[in-house]
Amino acid sequence: MSGINDFAFKMGTVNGTGSASANSLLMQAIFRMGIPVTGKNIFPSNIQGLPTWYEIRVSKDGYTARPSDVDLVVALNQSTYARDVKAVRAGGYLLYDSSWPMDAELLRDDITVLGVPFGRMCIETFEKDRDRTLLRNIAYAGALAALLNIDMTVVEGMLNEKFGKKQRLLDANHTAIRLGYDYAKANLPCPLPFHLEKMDKTSDSILMDGNTASALGAVFAGATVGAWYPITPATALMEAFKSFCEKYRVDPETKLHRYAILQAEDELAAAGIVIGAGWAGARSFTNTSGPGISLMQEFIGLAYYTDIPAVFFDVQRCGPATGMPTRTQQADLFSLAYASHGDTKHIVIFPADPRECFEMAVQAFDLAERFQTPVFVASDLDIGMNDWMVKRFEWDDSYRPDRGKVLDAEALQKIERFSRYLDVDGDGIAARTLPGVGGKGAYFVRGSGHDKHAAYTEDSDAYLELVDRLKRKIDGAANAVPAPVVTRHAGADIGLITIGSCDAAVREAADILTAQGTPVNVMRIRGFPFSDDVREFITQHGRVFVIEQNRDAQLRALLAIELGFARDSMHSILDYGGMPLTPKVVVDAVASHLVGASA
Amino acid sequence: MTSIAKPPVRHKSSRTNGLGLTIRDYEGAMSTLCAGCGHDSVTAALIQAAWEMDLEPHRVGKMSGIGCSSKTTAYFMKQSHGFNSVHGRMPSVTSGAAAANRALTYIGISGDGDSLSIGLGQLSHAIRRNVNMLYVLENNGVYGLTKGQFSASADIGSLSKKGEPNEQSPIDPILLALTLGATFAARSFSGDKKQLVPILKAAIAHHGFAIVDVISPCVSFNDHEGSTKSYAHTRDQSVETVIADYLPGDFVPLTREITVSDTEEEIRVVQLHDGGSVRLRATAPDYDPTNRESAYTHVRQCQQRGEIATGLLYVDEEQGREMHDMLRTVPEPLIEVPYEQLCPGRAALDALMERYR
Ligand SMILES: Cc1ncc(C[n+]2csc(CCOP(=O)(O)OP(=O)(O)O)c2C)c(N)n1
Ligand code: SF4
Numbered sequence: 011m012s013g014i015n016d017f018a019f020k021m022g023t024v025n026g027t028g029s030a031s032a033n034s035l036l037m038q039a040i041f042r043m044g045i046p047v048t049g050k051n052i053f054p055s056n057i058q059g060l061p062t063w064y065e066i067r068v069s070k071d072g073y074t075a076r077p078s079d080v081d082l083v084v085a086l087n088q089s090t091y092a093r094d095v096k097a098v099r100a101g102g103y104l105l106y107d108s109s110w111p112m113d114a115e116l117l118r119d120d121i122t123v124l125g126v127p128f129g130r131m132c133i134e135t136f137e138k139d140r141d142r143t144l145l146r147n148i149a150y151a152g153a154l155a156a157l158l159n160i161d162m163t164v165v166e167g168m169l170n171e172k173f174g175k176k177q178r179l180l181d182a183n184h185t186a187i188r189l190g191y192d193y194a195k196a197n198l199p200c201p202l203p204f205h206l207e208k209m210d211k212t213s214d215s216i217l218m219d220g221n222t223a224s225a226l227g228a229v230f231a232g233a234t235v236g237a238w239y240p241i242t243p244a245t246a247l248m249e250a251f252k253s254f255c256e257k258y259r260v261d262p263e264t265k266l267h268r269y270a271i272l273q274a275e276d277e278l279a280a281a282g283i284v285i286g287a288g289w290a291g292a293r294s295f296t297n298t299s300g301p302g303i304s305l306m307q308e309f310i311g312l313a314y315y316t317d318i319p320a321v322f323f324d325v326q327r328c329g330p331a332t333g334m335p336t337r338t339q340q341a342d343l344f345s346l347a348y349a350s351h352g353d354t355k356h357i358v359i360f361p362a363d364p365r366e367c368f369e370m371a372v373q374a375f376d377l378a379e380r381f382q383t384p385v386f387v388a389s390d391l392d393i394g395m396n397d398w399m400v401k402r403f404e405w406d407d408s409y410r411p412d413r414g415k416v417l418d419a420e421a422l423q424k425i426e427r428f429s430r431y432l433d434v435d436g437d438g439i440a441a442r443t444l445p446g447v448g449g450k451g452a453y454f455v456r457g458s459g460h461d462k463h464a465a466y467t468e469d470s471d472a473y474l475e476l477v478d479r480l481k482r483k484i485d486g487a488a489n490a491v492p493a494p495v496v497t498r499h500a501g502a503d504i505g506l507i508t509i510g511s512c513d514a515a516v517r518e519a520a521d522i523l524t525a526q527g528t529p530v531n532v533m534r535i536r537g538f539p540f541s542d543d544v545r546e547f548i549t550q551h552g553r554v555f556v557i558e559q560n561r562d563a564q565l566r567a568l569l570a571i572e573l574g575f576a577r578d579s580m581h582s583i584l585d586y587g588g589m590p591l592t593p594k595v596v597v598d599a600v601a602s603h604l605v606g607a608s609a
Numbered sequence: 610m611t612s613i614a615k616p617p618v619r620h621k622s623s624r625t626n627g628l629g630l631t632i633r634d635y636e637g638a639m640s641t642l643c644a645g646c647g648h649d650s651v652t653a654a655l656i657q658a659a660w661e662m663d664l665e666p667h668r669v670g671k672m673s674g675i676g677c678s679s680k681t682t683a684y685f686m687k688q689s690h691g692f693n694s695v696h697g698r699m700p701s702v703t704s705g706a707a708a709a710n711r712a713l714t715y716i717g718i719s720g721d722g723d724s725l726s727i728g729l730g731q732l733s734h735a736i737r738r739n740v741n742m743l744y745v746l747e748n749n750g751v752y753g754l755t756k757g758q759f760s761a762s763a764d765i766g767s768l769s770k771k772g773e774p775n776e777q778s779p780i781d782p783i784l785l786a787l788t789l790g791a792t793f794a795a796r797s798f799s800g801d802k803k804q805l806v807p808i809l810k811a812a813i814a815h816h817g818f819a820i821v822d823v824i825s826p827c828v829s830f831n832d833h834e835g836s837t838k839s840y841a842h843t844r845d846q847s848v849e850t851v852i853a854d855y856l857p858g859d860f861v862p863l864t865r866e867i868t869v870s871d872t873e874e875e876i877r878v879v880q881l882h883d884g885g886s887v888r889l890r891a892t893a894p895d896y897d898p899t900n901r902e903s904a905y906t907h908v909r910q911c912q913q914r915g916e917i918a919t920g921l922l923y924v925d926e927e928q929g930r931e932m933h934d935m936l937r938t939v940p941e942p943l944i945e946v947p948y949e950q951l952c953p954g955r956a957a958l959d960a961l962m963e964r965y966r
Contacts, residue, residue: 042966216965230958232951234943235708237701258953266939268946270708275734279701282694282731286705289692290670290713291944294705308695402962405955411948444944445690445706446713448667454683454691457675466683 015045015070017204018077019154021084022094023147026058029086032147033064034397035172036154039164040068041217041399044209048074048514049397050590055242055336061090070209074363074399075515078594081204082157084150086128091116103202105153107146109133124198126153131189136182145186152190159201161208162191216402220393221297223364224323225250226403227371228295229258232411233321235294237272237283239302242335243391244325247297277302281309281320288313288320289455291444293375293411295321300329300342303349310384311350312457314480317431317442319378319414323371323387325394328588337588338391340510341560346386347538347568353477355484358386358538359491362513363393365400366536373492376412381487382442390559392511392590415441422449430464431476438483484539491537494544502529504600505551507544507580509535509558509565512591516557519596526597528604538568545573548580555603557583557596627663635660637684642677647799647825647840648747652684654802655716655745658809659686662857670706670715674699674728677754678720678747678825697728700735700744704932707740710942711933714813715742722752725761725780732782736789738932739817743809746782746820747799749827750838757830768835781912782822783922787905792925793819794904795853796918798843799826807887808921810855815924816882817931824917837915848911851891851898851920858884879926889921898923 012018023029030051037049048067054060067077085094085106091113098104100120106112108125117123128149132142155165165187173180194200225247228236238248252271259268274280280296287294298306303324313320326342328334346358357377361367370387378385422428422443430453431440440462443451453464461472497517502524508516513534520530533547548554548569556566563582570577583599585591623631635656640649659669666688673679675696682691690713694702699717707715724732724746735744750763759767762782763775786794793815797805805823812819824843826832832839837846877889879899889898897903904923911918928934939946953961 216962218965226958226961230952232948234946234951235705237705237708254953258957259951261939264939265937267937268939268943268950270933270936270938270943272704272708272738272936274701275730278698279704279731279734282698282701283705283708285694286692286702286707287709288705289702290706290709292705292709294709309698312695403958405958407955409952444710445670446668446710448665452667452688452690454693456691456693457695458693 012079012081012204014205014207015068015209017081018065018067018079019082019084019158020063020065020080020097021150022061022063022087022090024087025053025056025060025062027147028144029062029064029147032151033066035165035168036151036160037066037397038217039155039160039168040066040206041212042164042168043161043206044212045206046070046072046074046211046399048076048399050076050392051396052589053336055334061087068206070211072211073514073518075518076590076592078592082202084154086146086150105150105157126150126190126193126198128153128190131193132186135185135189141182145182148183148186149190152187153194153198154190155187156191156194156200157198157202157205159205159207212399214402215399217397217399218364219246219395219397220361220364220367220389221247221325221395222250223367223403224297224371224387224389226254227368228375229254230405231293231372231375233293233295233375234268235270235272235284235287235292236296237274237280237287237294238297239274239277239280241299241302243327243395244297244299244302244323246395247323247325277305278309281306284320285309285313285318288318288378289445293321293379295323295375297323297325299325299327300345301332303342303345307350310356311352311354313384314350314354314356315457316455317382317440318455319382320384321374321378321387322384323389326388326390334588336391338511338590339559339586339588340388340390340512341564341586342388343560343564343568346388353481355481355539356384356386357381357484357487357491358388360388360510360536361393362510362534363400364398365403367393368403370492372409377487377490379414380412380490381439381483382414383484388510390511415439417441417443417447417451419447419449419451422447422451425450428453429462431460431462431479433462433479437486438479438481488537488539488541491539491541493541494536494547495534496543496547497532499524499529499531502531503552504528504530505547505554506530506532506596506600507535507547507554507556507565507569508532512557512559515591515593516596518593519600522593522597523600528600530600535565540569540572544569548573548575554580555583555600556580557591559586559591560584561586626660628665630660632656632660634688635666635686637687640684642680643829645828646677647749647823647827648678648681649684650799650802651745651747651805651823651825652681654799654805654809656685657802657806658813661806662810662813664714664813668713670703670713672699672703672706672715672717672742674719674723675754676720676723676752677827679718679723681718681747697723697726698731699723700728700731700740703742704735704738704740707742707932708936708943710944711741711938712942715740716813717742717744719744719746720753721746721748721750721760721762721782725782729761729780733785733789736786736791736818736820739792739930739935740932741817742819743812744818744820745809746822747825748782748822748838749825749831750836751827751831753827753830762838764837767837768833770830770833772835781908782820783908784905786820787901787908787923791820791923792817792930794923795820795921796822796824798824798847798919800840800844804849804919807854811853811881811887811921811924814855814881814883814885816926816928843917846915847917847919849892849920850896850907850911850918851889851922853921854888856886856888879924881926882928887921887924889924899925901925
């Protein structure tokens, strides 16, 4: 359904030509008009010259999932015309650069084709080659502003903000935006039947990507040591951490830093650095993606087995191997839940959007220190690299980091003997000391067999005691990890279970299904090990669908393994081609299953 | 410490150091290494050095990877905080610990397998990062703990216990360190405590990454004829290129007297960051332990002659290049920075939110 403030459009361009800034200009202008908006960047794994798309969805009702249908495609990349023409819904529009003719066989009868000679106009207007290429993008933004009724005062205000005193650039951009705008106004049916009208639905929101949000969370959590090795789509997280630290963590007088960021030689070293720093008492973290997690496995096992806190942000992408590094997936669930050799199990938390990235980053550091163990924050490329419209972040100044059980020199005085791995409270969590503390506080961290006093041993009983304690500890974290979020519709006997970035699409699908007479409830899992509510939700529903973005139904398998359900008792809806999930995939899959089941 | 347990009694006559501790206070657990293993002599030298330097045991982080050599950390300074990490990865763990708490003294122990094969990357990058630590490489030319395979430091032609010759060229940790810009590089022999102790002390005092390559024979797998890392071969072939002694800021008696042979000029005094200094005397008249290029050439020439150059071969005390200098971190340990100075707080967050509109 498309209409006022409810439609989607998409730009097909070439990466490295400056389209990204035109696209974000459009998205932000819509946001500033008070209209809920979502943008998804679908980009290739190279720097320059390959096709790239940007999808913008406008939704007066505030839905933020990737659109199931596209009303308007802007086709500016000749090499993808065929694909782009196909992508338009029946009755929709295609806008292309009419400087060059489009093959007649690419055209469809059921869509309206609009042409604007962007290229030619830019060649005529601008002298420099570079301007001609870059400003073509601003020109199509201008045409879209006319077609979609985007407020030009907002757009021009944003150009002023962006270019400020750079007069030449400012003028050129204003010229370019007017080129497209005026041409469209004069020659095209402006505005289109679906277009924008000002609302007031975004004033309590922001636009931010998940990597920036996670980084901000790490700053607020008090993380001081970050170590990393560049990898898409996780890189921007440490870059954002660095820029926030430069803003907030530099001593104003001495200009010295209250943080340390180490670009490691590889992910093995990054893991080692965060573990060393965690042992020494700092809140430390690394940001990586699937291939990095693979390399960190040995160290993750070490931290698990020796009770050392550390936070790992895994921004998932398509695997295995290098896979499709610029496409999204949720396929690291197994490798995070049981990372490393031997019997291991880890705390994993799953944000669904940038706001949760911020909040869960803080929770991750608390959990890591409280449970003295590696904690994974599993987001993905869609969350990490796309701008999301989310509620403004809030902060409670009374927050203090949960440092867990740490014995300082004074506390050590009061006890007769310090035993590093002695489970005094029965929760599997033993008190630790930090290196540098005197008295009885020193002990030896070793990845080899050790007893509760941290002494080397290969004794079976001591080993059993240790690994059973670790299991008790991690299992005990199930109700400390963020609780699942449940959305209910009256009379539902169908339960949809999902995770992370699938949330927006699944909740929208649930609304659609419910409106169609098939009420469904939704539970979004936010932590592993699974809390008691997860089991309850599954048993409460006659039919359960598990929706996730990987081939092997990893979430469903984990639910089955951990909670003792038969795998077949839950139906999988899997979408793992690398694109953010759309509601249609979920609606269709549920509907066809129900038809099949009743046939 | 050797594998023979000694009774834990303190003799009234035991000498104490500046902290009132005896040398026994610097010992560790009982060694489980083979009797006669060179690594145990390194342990003894470390104990001596730490005691003489008045290191507060609990302010020391003893770091290691995996291997017989890496077990050394358990055998000295039992009141220190120890960390046996994973094979070849001690440098990164130490880098992280040093980033978090720069106020501790970090002593890393590794083997030639641990350092030069699986851990070569980490060693190289710790050198580049110039982490403030002592890195002791207990070099025996073989993998001891996995029973005698050649390591990457084995010389061409060196024979294994079964008599098979090694055919690949060795990686020399000193040449490697010099190439990568190390600010302190020394070589010694576990059988020469007199030489090793002052080198270890100078290395600990050095502000930055100090590598000490110690030829430390493996009696079980590499102490036979035809080995170039045996006790006999090392004794015969080692040439002391630079005689070094560490002088603490507050003068205590020297470990050994550096006697002046010809002229006073031959003794160089290098001022160290901790207020102490090292006195160096080169045995070759033209050897300059502060010139990276000539040091490199000399070590290589010795190697080509089948000799092992020992002593404090290179030192660069120029300040401002230690990891924290490059990171421009505050002088206090990051773990001591109060949370209030780390969290920007609510008002800052509210203001920041405006930037994302
Ligand atoms: C990932 C990994 N691979 C292999 C091993 C097995 N391993 C243990 S010690 C060692 C070699 C140690 O040699 P070196 O560092 O020279 O020490 P040495 O025992 O000779 O003192 C190896 C290969 C291991 N612990 N971890
Ligand atoms: S095997 Fe070799 S290196 Fe290992 S303890 Fe025995 S002598 Fe030392």
